[in-house]
Amino acid sequence: MNNLPDIEFSEELIRRFDKLGPRYTSYPTADKFHAGFTEASYIEYLAQRNNPANSNPPLSIYVHLPFCESLCYFCGCNKIVTKDRVRTTEYLRYLAKEMALVARHIGPDRRTAQLHFGGGTPTFLTPDELGELMAMLRGHFNFLPDAELGIEIDPRTVNDDTMAMLAGLGFNRTSFGVQDFDPAVQLSVNRIQPYEMVEKAVSASRKSGFESINADLIYGLPKQSRESFNRTLDRVIELAPERIALYNYAHLPSRFKAQRLIVEAELPSAEERLQIFLMSVHRLLDAGYIYIGLDHFAKPDDELNLARLDKTLHRNFQGYTTRADCDLIGFGVSAIGKVGHSYSQSVRTLKAYYEHLDIDRLPVEKGYSLTPDDVLRRQVIMELMCSGPVNFAAINQAHGIDFKHYFSDELALLKQYEEAGLIVVDEHSISVTPKGRMFVRASGMVFDKHLAQSTAKFSKLI
Numbered sequence: 001m002n003n004l005p006d007i008e009f010s011e012e013l014i015r016r017f018d019k020l021g022p023r024y025t026s027y028p029t030a031d032k033f034h035a036g037f038t039e040a041s042y043i044e045y046l047a048q049r050n051n052p053a054n055s056n057p058p059l060s061i062y063v064h065l066p067f068c069e070s071l072c073y074f075c076g077c078n079k080i081v082t083k084d085r086v087r088t089t090e091y092l093r094y095l096a097k098e099m100a101l102v103a104r105h106i107g108p109d110r111r112t113a114q115l116h117f118g119g120g121t122p123t124f125l126t127p128d129e130l131g132e133l134m135a136m137l138r139g140h141f142n143f144l145p146d147a148e149l150g151i152e153i154d155p156r157t158v159n160d161d162t163m164a165m166l167a168g169l170g171f172n173r174t175s176f177g178v179q180d181f182d183p184a185v186q187l188s189v190n191r192i193q194p195y196e197m198v199e200k201a202v203s204a205s206r207k208s209g210f211e212s213i214n215a216d217l218i219y220g221l222p223k224q225s226r227e228s229f230n231r232t233l234d235r236v237i238e239l240a241p242e243r244i245a246l247y248n249y250a251h252l253p254s255r256f257k258a259q260r261l262i263v264e265a266e267l268p269s270a271e272e273r274l275q276i277f278l279m280s281v282h283r284l285l286d287a288g289y290i291y292i293g294l295d296h297f298a299k300p301d302d303e304l305n306l307a308r309l310d311k312t313l314h315r316n317f318q319g320y321t322t323r324a325d326c327d328l329i330g331f332g333v334s335a336i337g338k339v340g341h342s343y344s345q346s347v348r349t350l351k352a353y354y355e356h357l358d359i360d361r362l363p364v365e366k367g368y369s370l371t372p373d374d375v376l377r378r379q380v381i382m383e384l385m386c387s388g389p390v391n392f393a394a395i396n397q398a399h400g401i402d403f404k405h406y407f408s409d410e411l412a413l414l415k416q417y418e419e420a421g422l423i424v425v426d427e428h429s430i431s432v433t434p435k436g437r438m439f440v441r442a443s444g445m446v447f448d449k450h451l452a453q454s455t456a457k458f459s460k461l462i
């Protein structure tokens, strides 16, 4: 099935509107988090949610498992590369402590709708350790029967038994780090995983009953070319994952130490990168995938696409999701949380994490309390990121404003996007056109009040 009419990609528009900017997994963006937001602030927000008079949203839980066996040179994650398996025992002990401390502040009526294990490499943990971790979580939190349980998989670390074991623990969604199948590219980023290895892991997931498989691809890696990436796409399309994320490699060696091992001369030029992107989009659309937004594609019958059609798509720290407005509770080093009108983030190093928990303190390093203006802008930006529509009457009612008056400057700035056919602004709403779906980030930036003072280094979509 060719779904080209649903979305339009124009090289000219990309050159004009693909700007450096945030990906808006939060608003304000994480560079606004500050140390004035403390453990006490976090506990206060958790406590506010325990009022039975409020209808509190379900929980989404994220667990950060930072250990990896070897270093991928493109990596920008908070990870610890080690061969020492014993380190996980200590980490699990502290995770147990953190969970027990947080659970004290969460009312018994709160249900958990979503769980995600990210890293690092979650399967660095042994099957017994993963089982222990799930038992801890189920001991403290009340999971809904249809909860979405997802785990990131490095195909080099799993076999048929691992995927069956994970399914047995209740995981029903998995995301594979594929990146690129070309051997020369894999060698240049120090991540060797032949197609046969990934194919085996994907079919083991299917046999074990995983409902949804995602494959992460990265373009812009060293030694990549249109020809080489085209071959990678052949193989990915053969694997037929339900979802595909096509990430742009952001080379920021001053920020990510691992990336200093990448030979810059081997990186594709900006022009080649654009052509790889355009070719990839066309190939994925021709193969029947639907463009969801930013760098995400899904099969037509995947929940993400159904939510997009129903206008019930949401965005959180894990990207696009079908689960509305959960409170996000993060566990482990550098994990981010979102509770009510607040964000919080834990300390980044194991040392600091253990030190906090040793004295029974939650490891909160920083965070942010949203003002009413932030809450309003967050809603507008997230609705744009999910391709709208932004309905003025609904926003006026929820926030007690007159949208057109409150955002008169922003509406004037949106004119250029309207003239380029990326959005339509009428009496009642802002909607995103098929042409504009790729540039939602640029229209969202118009409503970002903090952007002008931001010191963060943002990337482009392409």
Ligand code: SF4
Pocket (backbone or CB within 6 Å): 067, 068, 070, 071, 072, 075, 076, 077, 079, 119, 120, 121, 154, 177
């Ligand atoms: S990309 Fe994943 S497996 Fe590789 S170093 Fe980073 S976190 Fe570890």
